[in-house]
Amino acid sequence: MSNFKPTLALALCFTLSAPLAVAQQILESPQLGNTVTQMELSELDLIASEESVLPAGSGTAFQGREIYAAKCASCHGAEGLGGAANQPLVGGNMRSEDAPIRTVGSYWPHASTLFDYVRRAMPANAPKSLSNTEVYQVIAYVLYMNGLIDQYKVINAETLLALKMPNAGGFVDMSASD
């Protein structure tokens, strides 16, 4: 009971400046989160974006060719044109006359997405089985198949973010109108 009064006083002073609901939440929240460090989260936090730092490592398409053939081609086709999984990684043109095929090369606005997605979700039958270096290598190969880089271009955190995707300007962010 001894700390009842201070808590109530805190709640009351919150009600002056904030809606009642907020004060109630502060009163009721049991505050059970344990503080963690980004270090401790490094294996679980897989977000790779322009803002969230991409990991160390690098690779070229030349190095990625074999990984692609061994671990991706069975589903996406030897040339990345779709294959058995019917998920093309290559081709298409957003300016074509007929319905465009939307792929990494033709549609994706950000190169960081390729690292982020392949690391978290591919290969679909063994997600997270590639090392960061292998991810850099195999995505370099996907970019190479799309004609976006040559086979010796080193892809790493910096060069990947610097890569301008063909459809980069093709999206309208609707979130403001929601």
Place this chain on the structure above:
Amino acid sequence: MSSRKTDASEARATTPTLDSATADLVVAGNGLLSRRLLLGLGLGGAGLSAASGALGADFSMPAWSKQPGPGPSGYGQPSRFAADIQRDPGRANPLYPGGGASRTPLHQLRGTITPNGLHFERHHAGVPEIDPAAHTLFINGLVERPLAFDYESLLRYPMVSRTQFLECSGNSGALFRDAAVDGTAQSINGLVSCAEWTGIPLSVLLDEAGVSPEARWISAVGADAASMGRSIPLNKAVDDVLVALFQNGEPLRPEQGYPVRLFVPGWEGNVSVKWLTQIKLSKEPSQFRDETSKYTDTLADRSSLQFTFPMGVKSIITSPSGKMQLRTHGLYQVEGLAWSGAGSIAKVEISADGGATWAEAAIDAQAGDKSLARFRLPWRWQGNPAQLISRATDSAGNLQPTRSQLLSEKGALAFYHFNAQQCWAVSSNGEVKNTYV
């Protein structure tokens, strides 16, 4: 029934023959009848249905009344006579392990709550089997204190409950196609369900972590094998988003995100990330694959819309609906479901003549904010071909568009967020089929 208020037209509804009973209750073309007939189905209504009903006339004492049945059980299951009410998971694809969707059998359910075992599913890498004792939900990025929560701790937080729909933005996507698919309400529209979701307001956990002033977005990530991720604007995240742990009173089912999922009211289902393990705060969206490559729509001018979150106002007729067969002429109820990501359902209208004339349907009184509303209207079918359409208006005044309005706005390349009016054609022999008007 005897205490109900009567008026002249209801009194007439109690006269003996269907035609004379309902002639003055016609409210729109091709046999749509007044909503008052629903409430006024007194003696006359009962008489009408008995006249056309087909009773198996066995009045002997049934076997189950003459011997005790099994006793109580640990977890109840549906009757084996209702065992055909199923989702439709389709065939497993070894090249997309665990991926795919199953749809709610909307045409076989009544009311507005979807039973947990029949809530639609969409998985990108199957259903993980998560031990809650080994599951972590962490909050990091632009916060004062990155925090990790275990399941036991989450159970001690204050929770709120909301009965709200969840709809995949790919629902009804087949109706974008040029040729009308021959499907059921389930196969065409079954990626929508409604449940009572109970959980912790995300704002409570974010407050505890201390959101930095420059944060504008959260990224939510699941613990499935695809580590599904979506970005959500912070203002929505602190408005009404729940960290949900219970569905219709019981812990989430594994396929709905056990032990913990995000529930984002009114927005496309994909952002309600299941098996929630990470919330990261940032200035910009993370540009996940499922908010760039997928869940985006390309317009005719080849620009593409991204972060099209809210689900538009929509209604569908669940009965009569695709692949049903009307066997006798007479009185039917046209009924269905309506919902809107912008609020509650204010009005549903029904047409039986392909949209030429409309009549207002009755709506269940308890239709709440972002929940499913069930609507109905009596309809007398006398064997004429009919085209049944519903259209909803929500509390924000949005009217459900026609298919041609939607197509002219979104173009032929769109795939997501189909919320246009749908038409079931009833042929003179009683067959019900999806069609375009």
